[in-house]
Amino acid sequence: MADPMRIRAKIEGDKTIVRVLMAHEMETGQRRDAAGKVVPAHFIQEVTATHNGKTVLSAQWGPAVSKNPYLQFQFSGAKAGDKVVISWVDSKGDKRTDEATVAA
Amino acid sequence: MGEINTSRRQALKQGSATAILGMFVAAGLVRPGTAHAAWNQAAFSVKGVDNVVKSLGGAGTAATKDISWGSTPEIAENGAVVPISVTSNIPKTESIAILVDKNPNTLAASFTIPPGTDPNVSMRVKMGETSQVHALIKADGKYFVATREIKVTLGGCGG
C-alpha cells in the first residue's frame, strides 16, 4: 500500500488553507527503464477532499501531474479541530485516504 | 522544529486511523465524500485546447484576462516539476483545468470547485519542453482560457 499522505490544514483569516503531499510515482507510461523496457503507466486519476462530509474539492488528473504530487487549495467554513479528509484513486485502482485536523 | 515534528507524528497516527477508514471505503460501507465522477479518459487523450473543451462537453472558449497565475514561474529549472498556481477572478467559477500544449496529451489536470471553495489551486506538472500553458476556466457554464509561456531549461551538468 502507498505511504500516507502528508496533509496540513491551517486557518488563515477566514479561510482554511490545505496543503497535501502524496507519495506516488505518477508514471506516464512513456518512460523506459534501464533495460529499455517501457514502464507501464501508473498515476493518480481522481482526488477528493471533504470537510465534515461535504466535498470541498474534486479533481481529475492525468499522467502529466508531477511525481509525489503537491496540491494546495483553500475553502471557507472550517474551524479548528475539524477534519479534512483527502482520498485518491489511481489508474490501477489503488486507493488511499488520509485525514488531518484543521489547526488554528 | 517542534511544530513540524508534531504535525508529522499526528499525520502518522492519523495515517493508521485512516487506514481503517480506507477499509470501510473498500467495503463500500462509507463513501469518501460525494460519488466520484468517472475519470474522463477522452479529455485526457486528445491534443489541443479545442479538443479538450469538446471532450469536457463545452463548445468553444473566450480569451480572458481575469485569471492570475500567482507564483507560477516563467522559467522552470526542471521540466519534471513545474509549479502552477491559478486563481480565477471570473464570477461563478465551477472548474479550473491546466493544459500544456506540447505535452503528449494536452490536459494535465482538472479541478471542480464547489461553492465555498476559492477558485484557486496550486499544483505541479511535468513539461517535456518549453510550451504554452493554458488555464481553462468553466464559469456559469461557459469556458474561458488564459495562456502563458513557460520556458523549460536544461540545468546542471547536462550529463
Add this chain to the structure above:
Amino acid sequence: MKSITRALLSVGALAFAAGCATVSDADLSRQAAEVLRASFKERGQAKLDRLNQDQPQAACSVEPDKKPPVAELERMEKAQQALIRYPADGKLLGDWREGEKIAQSGVGKQFSDSPAIPAGGNCYACHQITREEISFGTIGPPLLNYGKLRGNSDAMQRYTYGKIYNPQAFAACSNMPRFGHNSILTEQQIKHLTALLLDPASPVNK
C-alpha cells in the same frame, strides 16, 4: 577500513595519531590517493585506472594558491604542446551545425553512459557560446563573437583546434578537459567545434 589501517602505517599518519601536526604535505597527498583508490570500485567504462594521475593531474591537484611556479607551468605547457596531434589532412574546420550539437551534449565517459554513444563536449556547461542558448555556465569565459573578434586565419584555426585538443598546452592546470589528448572527442568532432567558434556563418559570430 583496511585502507585506512594500511594508510595509518605510513609515517605521516603515525604523526597524526600521536596528535602531532607535522605530517608532510607530500605524505598527506600520497595517503589521500591511497584512501581514494580503496574507496572506489570500477563500474561500466569507468575503471580504477582513472585514479592514476598523469603529471599535470598530480601537479595541479593543489589549492589555487599552491600551484607550481611559473617556470614549471611553462615547462608543463611545452610538454603538453608536443602531444597535440593535428589532423593529417590539414583541414581544421568542420560543420558548425554539428559543432553546436556537440557543444550541447553532456554525455560521455560517465559510468552511466554507454561507451557506444559518442561523447559530447558539454561546452555550454561552462561557456556562453550563442545568444540563443540561455542555459550556459560561467566557469569558462564567454565565447560569443569568438571568430568575429579574432578572425579566421590559419594560425587562429590551429590555435583553436589545439586549445580544444589540449587546453593545458596553453594554460597549465586549466579547468578545461583535454578533449583530444584524452580521447573524449574525435578529430572530426573537434573540427566541428572549431567551426562553431570560427565559421563566419556560425551563430557564435552573428
Add this chain to the structure above:
Amino acid sequence: MGTLPGHVPSKETRMKSGFKRTMAMFAACLLSQGAAAQSGDDTIRKIEEYRQALAGGNPADLWEARGEDLWKKKAGPKNASLETCDLGRGPGVVTGAYAELPRYFADTGRVMDLESRLMHCRMTLQGLSAAEARTRPFGNGTDRSDNEALVAFVTAESKGVKMNVPLSHPKEREAYALGKKMFFFRGGPHDFSCATCHSETGKRIRLQDLPNLTETKDAQRAYTTWPAYRVSQGEMRTFQWRLFDCFRQQRFPELDFASDASIALTTFLARNANGAEFNAPAIKR
C-alpha cells in the same frame, strides 16, 4: 579560451584565470555583452521565482515520515528498533545529532558520518549483516531506500541547529586533512576534481549556481541544504549521494557507499559549514 597563440602573459597576470584577459579582449563588444548580461540577470531572477514556488511543499516530508517509522519499528534478526542508536550525542538522542557529524566514535575507533553510523546501528542493534545494511543506499522509484528515509528523519531533527562538527580527536583532524586533499584531487579522462567546479565564487554550470566550497558562506549554504528532494529525480537524496553523483559526473569510478573517502570528504565539507544553521531536508532542482 582566452590566450592567443604566441602570447606569453606576464608573471602577474599569469596565475589569474584567462577570464580577465578575455574580458579585456571582449571590450570591443561591450554593448552586446551588456545586453547578454542583462538577459542573464533576468533569467536568474526568474529561476529564483521557480525555486521559491517549489519551497512551499517539499516531498522530502514523505521520506521523513517513513524514516521515523523505520527508526521506531522493530526489525531485523534481533527484532529491535533503532531508538537506542547512538549518533554521537548519546543513545537515542536524535535532535541536533546531524549538526555534529561526522565525528569520531570510540566504539568503532573511526570517524563516521550519519550514513555509516546508521549502517553500524542497523548491524549492531538489529543484527543485519554488513551486506544487508548497505543494500540500496539510494532509492530508485518503487525500489525505495531505507537509508534515505532514515537520513531524512534524522537530519530533519537538526533543523535550526548550528553546525558544530568537532575536530578534537586526532582521527577527526586526519579525516579533515585527507578530505581536503581529495577535494583538490584531479583525475579521470576530464581532469576534474571537486575544485574544478567548486573553488571559485559566483560561477554557474549551465544555469545552476555552483557553491565555492573553499569559501565559508558558500560552504555553509551548500552543506546545510543537503539532504534534498531533487525534483529532477523525484527522490530525496543524501549527502553521500551528492558525493557519489558528483564523482559520476567527474568521470570517476563509483564511490563506494560509506567508504573512507566519502567520510573524509564529508568531514572536510561539514566542518567548513560550522556556525551556520542547518536547514534541510531542502528541495532542489
